[in-house]
Amino acid sequence: MIPGITVKTDLSVSFGSGARDGAGMLALLLRHAGITDPETAARRLIYRYGSMLGVLSLDRRELSRLLGESAAMFVVLYAALQSRRITDGYKLGKVHTDEETVEFVRASFLGRAKETVELISFGADGRTIGIDRIGEGTINSSDVYPRRIVECAVARGADSVILTHNHPGGSSHPSNDDIVATAKLFATCRVAGIMLHRHIIVAGGDYFIMQPDPVSGEVVLVGRLRKEGKNGDDR
Amino acid sequence: MQGSEVHSGHRARMRRKLLSHGAEIFDTYELLEMLLYYAVPARDTNSIAKQLLLGFGSLEGVFSASIGELMSIDGVGERCAKLITELGATYPLLCSAREEKNAVFDSYSGVGDYLVRYFDENDERGVVMLLLDDNMRVLDIAAPEVASYGSGAVHSSFFIDAAMRCGATLAVVGFTHRGNIPLPYESELVTGRMVRDELAEVGVTVLEQFAIGGGEFSGTTLSSRLKKPPSNEVRRFLSGRGGEAL
Numbered sequence: 001m002i003p004g005i006t007v008k009t010d011l012s013v014s015f016g017s018g019a020r021d022g023a024g025m026l027a028l029l030l031r032h033a034g035i036t037d038p039e040t041a042a043r044r045l046i047y048r049y050g051s052m053l054g055v056l057s058l059d060r061r062e063l064s065r066l067l068g069e070s071a072a073m074f075v076v077l078y079a080a081l082q083s084r085r086i087t088d089g090y091k092l093g094k095v096h097t098d099e100e101t102v103e104f105v106r107a108s109f110l111g112r113a114k115e116t117v118e119l120i121s122f123g124a125d126g127r128t129i130g131i132d133r134i135g136e137g138t139i140n141s142s143d144v145y146p147r148r149i150v151e152c153a154v155a156r157g158a159d160s161v162i163l164t165h166n167h168p169g170g171s172s173h174p175s176n177d178d179i180v181a182t183a184k185l186f187a188t189c190r191v192a193g194i195m196l197h198r199h200i201i202v203a204g205g206d207y208f209i210m211q212p213d214p215v216s217g218e219v220v221l222v223g224r225l226r227k228e229g230k231n232g233d234d235r
Numbered sequence: 236m237q238g239s240e241v242h243s244g245h246r247a248r249m250r251r252k253l254l255s256h257g258a259e260i261f262d263t264y265e266l267l268e269m270l271l272y273y274a275v276p277a278r279d280t281n282s283i284a285k286q287l288l289l290g291f292g293s294l295e296g297v298f299s300a301s302i303g304e305l306m307s308i309d310g311v312g313e314r315c316a317k318l319i320t321e322l323g324a325t326y327p328l329l330c331s332a333r334e335e336k337n338a339v340f341d342s343y344s345g346v347g348d349y350l351v352r353y354f355d356e357n358d359e360r361g362v363v364m365l366l367l368d369d370n371m372r373v374l375d376i377a378a379p380e381v382a383s384y385g386s387g388a389v390h391s392s393f394f395i396d397a398a399m400r401c402g403a404t405l406a407v408v409g410f411t412h413r414g415n416i417p418l419p420y421e422s423e424l425v426t427g428r429m430v431r432d433e434l435a436e437v438g439v440t441v442l443e444q445f446a447i448g449g450g451e452f453s454g455t456t457l458s459s460r461l462k463k464p465p466s467n468e469v470r471r472f473l474s475g476r477g478g479e480a481l
Binding site: 022025028029032033034050052053060061064069070072073074076077078079080081082084085086088089110111167169170171173174175176205206221223 | 322
């Protein structure tokens with residue numbers, strides 16, 4: 001039961017097209033999870049948490065409280081397995097395309113309720129040589145991250161790195177603090193002889209790429225990868 | 236101990252571990268094993284999960300397999316195969332789902348970018364109002380069925396109704412000039428002033444009105460005759476703009 005929530009009768013006024021698909025998907029999950037009236041439960045959850053991805057990102061305890069342990073477990077498993085089907089295919093020792101790396105990053109943060117920072121390390125030949133969690137918490141509030149990032153990259157023997165973090169429940173667009181932090185981290189990595197190639201922020205199903213200019217260090221707001229042939233980057 | 240009791244004890248322990256520590260501590264075959272609990276009662280699903288991954292090479296292979304292919308694995312009945320294929324088919328939809336509601340904005344350009352993407356994905360829409368709380372979280376999205384913002388068909392009552400239902404205190408308007416440059420027409424500025432003033436009467440501050448066109452956005456920042464001085468959040472949002480008021 002979802003206490004305190006009443007279902008609006010005209011959903012089309014409130015929901016964008018994404019949420020209508022999300023309610024159907026969530027109802028499918030809840031039906032398999034054994035919820036008695038999955039359609040109503042899904043509409044209430046979508047209304048309260050905004051989207052399917054918003055529900056998947058809920059804290060496990062909150063999910064248990066709302067749905068019961070068995071259904072909560074199913075939702076957690078669903079998010080984890082959808083993430084793994086992509087992340088399991090992103091192999092160390094291989095050269096990945098920009099699209100593969102972005103898909104991996106998006107899938108990595110699927111269902112994460114907390115803000116986390118991760119690092120992907122690359123060798124001089126472009127092969128992926130490490131995927132490490134740097135820490136939890138907002139990237140621009142800690143002085144620890146620059147050191148941890150360099151430590152991790154040096155331990156891996158990285159030539160270049162991609163930094164990633166998520167904005168649970170927020171927008172993937174970088175804040176001014178995110179941009180400033182990226183510029184500072186680029187400078188710190190450069191001192192250590194490591195190129196901070198990109199900083200990717202993930203929020204829900206969306207992502208945003210920031211790319212420091214390799215010469216000046218100025219942070220360029222790339223946004224999403226463009227279609228093949230139009231993206232100037234050839235990483 | 237009976238076989239079914241052994242399984243139910245094991246399943247309860249796995250559930251507790253998952254809900255206490257999260258999915259990251261488990262191998263992929265263990266996660267698949269637990270998913271199969273929901274379709275395979277009172278049987279060891281650990282070996283079924285391992286056979287599935289071995290047989291199809293990867294989790295992606297398992298989720299991409301047909302019902303018939305899945306049922307060729309010992310222990311996988313029709314119910315189990317249906318569970319796997321139905322969940323597997325949702326991933327493309329999941330990838331395209333965006334946080335339309337519940338997004339929290341902390342930059343001016345973030346709002347503009349959001350609106351550009353909104354109109355990309357909702358090409359039947361010409362006008363939209365993002366309804367926000369004091370923390371710049373999207374509470375609702377009100378999209379009237381009008382062709383353009385300056386057509387005279389926009390009524391503030393539509394937006395006021397939506398704002399009152401969700402309890403919004405702030406709002407941002409976006410209107411599209413499909414394929415054209417994002418500069419507002421005079422009729423749109425007139426509509427904008429009307430909408431801003433009428434929403435202010437019910438305590439909703441319209442922070443900005445964005446013209447969207449050609450993948451870009453442009454804010455109009457109409458002169459303000461608000462009854463209350465802007466809050467800190469509003470001031471910060473407006474100060475992030477950098478351009479000149481039209």
